[in-house]
Amino acid sequence: MGNPMRIRAVTADGNTTVKVLMSHPMETGLRKDSEGNLVPAHHITTVTATHNDKTVLTAEWGAAVSQNPFLEFSFAGGAPGDKVSVHWVDNQGDSRTDETVLK
Amino acid sequence: MNMHRRSFLTLSASVLAVAATATMWPLRAMAEWVRPKAAFEAKGMDDTFAAMGGTPEASTDIDFMTPEIAENGAVVPVTVTSKIPGTTEISILVEKNPNPLAAIFVFPEGTDPSVKTRVKVAQTCNLYAVVRANGKLYSATRETKVTLGGCGG
Amino acid sequence: MTMKTLSGTLLATALAMAASSATGAEDDIFAQYRAMFGDDNPAELTEFQGEDLWNEVRGPKQVSLEQCDLGLGAGVVEGAYAQLPRWFEDAGKVMDLETRLLYCMETVQGMDVTELRQHPFSEQGQPQTDLEALSAYIAAQSKGMPIAVPQDHPAERAAFEMGREQFNFRAGPHDFSCATCHGQSGKRIRLQSLLQLNEPEGAKASFSAWPAYRIAQGAVRTYEWRMADCARQQRLPGLVHGSPAAIGLITYLGVLANGAEMDAPGLKR
Numbered sequence: 001m002g003n004p005m006r007i008r009a010v011t012a013d014g015n016t017t018v019k020v021l022m023s024h025p026m027e028t029g030l031r032k033d034s035e036g037n038l039v040p041a042h043h044i045t046t047v048t049a050t051h052n053d054k055t056v057l058t059a060e061w062g063a064a065v066s067q068n069p070f071l072e073f074s075f076a077g078g079a080p081g082d083k084v085s086v087h088w089v090d091n092q093g094d095s096r097t098d099e100t101v102l103k
Numbered sequence: 104m105n106m107h108r109r110s111f112l113t114l115s116a117s118v119l120a121v122a123a124t125a126t127m128w129p130l131r132a133m134a135e136w137v138r139p140k141a142a143f144e145a146k147g148m149d150d151t152f153a154a155m156g157g158t159p160e161a162s163t164d165i166d167f168m169t170p171e172i173a174e175n176g177a178v179v180p181v182t183v184t185s186k187i188p189g190t191t192e193i194s195i196l197v198e199k200n201p202n203p204l205a206a207i208f209v210f211p212e213g214t215d216p217s218v219k220t221r222v223k224v225a226q227t228c229n230l231y232a233v234v235r236a237n238g239k240l241y242s243a244t245r246e247t248k249v250t251l252g253g254c255g256g
Numbered sequence: 257m258t259m260k261t262l263s264g265t266l267l268a269t270a271l272a273m274a275a276s277s278a279t280g281a282e283d284d285i286f287a288q289y290r291a292m293f294g295d296d297n298p299a300e301l302t303e304f305q306g307e308d309l310w311n312e313v314r315g316p317k318q319v320s321l322e323q324c325d326l327g328l329g330a331g332v333v334e335g336a337y338a339q340l341p342r343w344f345e346d347a348g349k350v351m352d353l354e355t356r357l358l359y360c361m362e363t364v365q366g367m368d369v370t371e372l373r374q375h376p377f378s379e380q381g382q383p384q385t386d387l388e389a390l391s392a393y394i395a396a397q398s399k400g401m402p403i404a405v406p407q408d409h410p411a412e413r414a415a416f417e418m419g420r421e422q423f424n425f426r427a428g429p430h431d432f433s434c435a436t437c438h439g440q441s442g443k444r445i446r447l448q449s450l451l452q453l454n455e456p457e458g459a460k461a462s463f464s465a466w467p468a469y470r471i472a473q474g475a476v477r478t479y480e481w482r483m484a485d486c487a488r489q490q491r492l493p494g495l496v497h498g499s500p501a502a503i504g505l506i507t508y509l510g511v512l513a514n515g516a517e518m519d520a521p522g523l524k525r
Contacts, residue, residue, distance in 0.1 A: 006300050015215070023301045025381060025474070028223070030201070039381060045138065056214045062143045064197060064205035064223045066178040067474045068298035072219035073208070170289035172447075174525040175471040180292035250447045 002088070002096035009084045009100050016078030016102065018049065018056075020071045020086050028063040044069065044088045051075060052082050078102050142204050148231075151196060151203045152240075159233050159242035162187060167232040167243040176224040176249035181232075183218055189237035190216035199228035224249050285447060290523065299392055299469035299521035302384050302476040306393025309386055315365030324360035326353070326394065337398035338518045341507045343409035350415040352506050354480050355498040357390050376497045377481050384475055391467045392476045395520040403463060403518055405510035412507065415500070419508025422501050423454060432490040434505070448525075459512035465522030472525060479506055 003023035010017050022044065029041030047059040056075045071086075078084075085099035142154035152158045168182040183193050191210060196203040205222045216234070224230065227248045234241045310321045310333070326336035327344070341352040347359055354376065361367045376387045384392075407413050426433040437443070438453040451458035466479040477485075480495075480502050487495040495502050 003301065004304060006304070019296055021296055021298055021301055023298075027381070028201075033381065034379065054213075055211055057211075058209040060138050060143070060207045060209075062202055062205055064200050064202070066221040066223055068301065070180075070219070070221050070296050070298070072296075073214065073217065075214040077213065168292070170286075170292055172285055172289065174286040174289050177474070178471045180289075182292075 002090070002094050005086060005088075005096065005098040007084060007086055007098055007100040009078070009102055011078040011080075011102055015074050015076055016051070016082075016084070017074040018072065018084055018086075020049075020069075022069045022071070022086075022088060022096075024067065024069060024088070024090065026063060026065055026067040026069065040092075042090060042092050044090045046089045047071065048087045049073070050083075050085045050087075051078065056084075139207070142207075143202060145204065146202060148196070148198055148203055155194070155204075155233065155240065156235075157240055159231075159240035162234070162241035162243060165232050165234055165241060165243035167230075167245055169230050169245045169247045171246075172248040172250060173224060174250065176226065178221050179224045179230075179247060179249075180219070180221050181230065183232040183234075183243075185216040185234045185236065185241075187216075187234055187236040187241055190234050192235040193218055194231075194233040194235075195220070195222055196231040196233060197222060197224050197228065198231070200225050203231075286525075293523055297469055297521060297523045299396075299467070299476050299523070302389050302392040302469075303396045303521065304393075305384060306389035306391070309390050310393055315361070315367040317364065317366040319365055321357075321360055321364060321390075323364045324357075326356055326360075333394055333397040335398050335401050337395045337520070338401045338403050339406060341412075341415065341503055341510060342406050343411045350409075350411050350503055350507065352480065352498075352503050353391055353394060354387060354478055355503065357387060357394070358498065361386075373497060377477065378475060380473055380475070388467070388476050388478060391478045392521050395467050395518075398518045399520065401518050403460070403510065403513045403516050405507060405514055407511060415504045415507040416511050418500060418504030419506070420454075422505050423508060428490055428492040430491055432492075434486065434490075436490075453509060454512070456512050456515075459509045460516035463509050463513035464516050464519045465524065467520055468522035468524040470524050476521060477524075 005023065006021040008019045024044050025042055026044065027039050027042040029038065031039045033039050041063055043063040044061050044065065047061065048055060049057040057073050080102055082102040083099050084102065085097060087095065087097040089095045139154065142151060145151040145154045164186040166184040166186065170179060173179045181195060183195065185193060192207055193216060194207045195205045197205055200223065206220060208218045210216050224247055227246070229244050229246050232243045313320050322331040324330065326333065327339055327342050328336050337353055340356065341350050343350050344356065351359065358369045358373060362369050372385065372387055376385060378385050378388060407416060423434045426436070435454060437445070437450050438458070441452045443450045451462050453459050453462055466482055467476050469475070470477045480497055483502055483505055484495040
């Protein structure tokens with residue numbers, strides 16, 4: 001189970017903006033460690049965001065998304081008490097889900 | 104079930120599978136979004152565009168923000184907002200990366216066709232924001248310069 | 257993103273660039289790049305880790321670090337970082353945040369910090385050390401507060417003098433001192449502007465930004481890490497973590513930075 005994400009979701013003018021910071025090395029598989037060995041590719045491949053069980057975003061990523069990825073998007077609607085959840089899966093089978101409750 | 108009917112059904116299924124692969128892009132009618140592996144593994148812009156379904160048409164209806172010059176190419180913030188009606192996807196490509204396709208974002212009904220993220224840019228080159236709207240591809244391009252910082256060590 | 261938000265972002269970027277030019281400060285060329293990060297600094301993730309560590313019951317004494325006095329009283333974290341380094345009566349020396357955290361882990365929790373003292377910083381690709389995570393958390397609790405590094409105690413004043421001497425001390429195969437690169441205004445290495453650190457404007461810009469998420473490292477790095485990395489680039493022998501030289505330098509820069517708003521954890525290339 002990966003490290004926790006920071007999810008911030010703010011509703012204004014009938015729109016909810018979500019900002020996510022994920023903790024992930026996003027290794028390309030091209031970097032060498034201090035001993036000269038290639039560090040294996042290890043990166044998030046799929047991201048899914050939901051608002052109360054409705055999918056509001058899907059993303060497919062390659063290794064070129066930066067380490068400790070940042071993501072911002074927005075969708076119509078959102079009321080206090082609603083849940084916004086973000087789930088990622090990586091190429092080594094690790095995954096993480098975090099959620100926030102709208103205020 | 105007689106033998107002929109079973110083999111006909113099997114044949115239909117494989118025809119569908121071939122059709123799906125041939126278009127090389129997940130059919131929107133399908134329930135599951137399927138990762139377009141070939142597009143992520145393509146090298147060079149031409150092969151990447153081919154894997155995505157064709158060369159996009161340049162559009163002025165895509166707001167694409169990238170820094171003119173990045174202090175560190177490992178983390179380059181980008182913002183894309185599509186004003187093209189019927190937008191379903193936004194992809195980000197980095198021309199001189201080993202594999203240009205960095206990310207694809209899929210927008211269901213109700214989500215603004217807009218995204219902000221950060222990508223790795225190996226060296227000074229063009230970045231592309233590619234929008235899929237009503238099945239057609241459009242793009243905006245910006246050059247981002249990448250420098251080597253400080254003492255370099 | 258609505259048009260309103262987009263123009264808001266552009267306006268913020270323009271203002272950031274204007275502000276940077278107004279101070280005549282470094283890195284106008286990168287002002288747009290930095291502005292595009294907004295408030296979303298990956299250091300926040302490390303702050304969470306640090307907060308958990310601060311509150312966790314650990315060590316042979318089975319207590320949390322909430323018993324730790326960072327200078328403003330046991331468990332007081334708000335504003336503590338902005339007033340470090342300072343003299344600590346119980347330790348009998350001037351300590352910066354990092355040495356004080358090690359001291360607390362040792363005395364308050366009874367933990368063995370030998371390993372951490374020898375390897376205070378994580379290697380690239382490895383998880384952040386406890387010290388880095390705690391530093392990020394504690395620093396964040398001083399965000400927005402004025403830097404007020406004290407000079408009341410003779411040892412604090414001595415640390416300042418030691419720092420000033422260290423800053424100007426030329427050594428190593430290149431005969432470099434800190435002042436060689438950071439002793440004048442308007443200088444740069446390639447496209448990287450060099451802050452003039454021996455006067456308030458530059459010292460403020462530096463001291464207020466550390467610890468920082470260092471993009472090139474993909475991790476939060478502390479101010480002692482920054483000092484040690486400079487020493488490495490000067491081809492000096494290693495700067496020992498928590499040494500009088502390291503604490504002196506940080507005290508020197510901190511006092512010069514007094515009055516500026518603490519903004520750590522920052523975001524650096």
